[in-house]
Amino acid sequence: MVTKLTLSAEDDVIKEAKRLAEEQNTSVSAMFARIIRGMARRRKSTAGLSPITREVAGIARLPRGKTPRDVLTDALMDKHGLKR
Numbered sequence: 224m225v226t227k228l229t230l231s232a233e234d235d236v237i238k239e240a241k242r243l244a245e246e247q248n249t250s251v252s253a254m255f256a257r258i259i260r261g262m263a264r265r266r267k268s269t270a271g272l273s274p275i276t277r278e279v280a281g282i283a284r285l286p287r288g289k290t291p292r293d294v295l296t297d298a299l300m301d302k303h304g305l306k307r
Contacts, residue, residue: 230255 232240244251269277272291280291289297300307 240251240254244254247254265280269280269291272280272295276291276295285291285294299305
């Protein structure tokens, strides 16, 4: 179900949103939906991580099949010379 939502923003933000949407050949509404869904996915994928790890999550691409926790665990084990 699609429901209309009215947002308020400064003029320059609205102009930029429209420009970005046009560049991507989409609507501001569709772009907004993608942003919200992406933020929700990121929140779910970083649940249970420390605040610092959560803050930097998404800066680099993870190896296929690895979670942020796996990468952190591997790095700490390497740092301290431990084996799995």
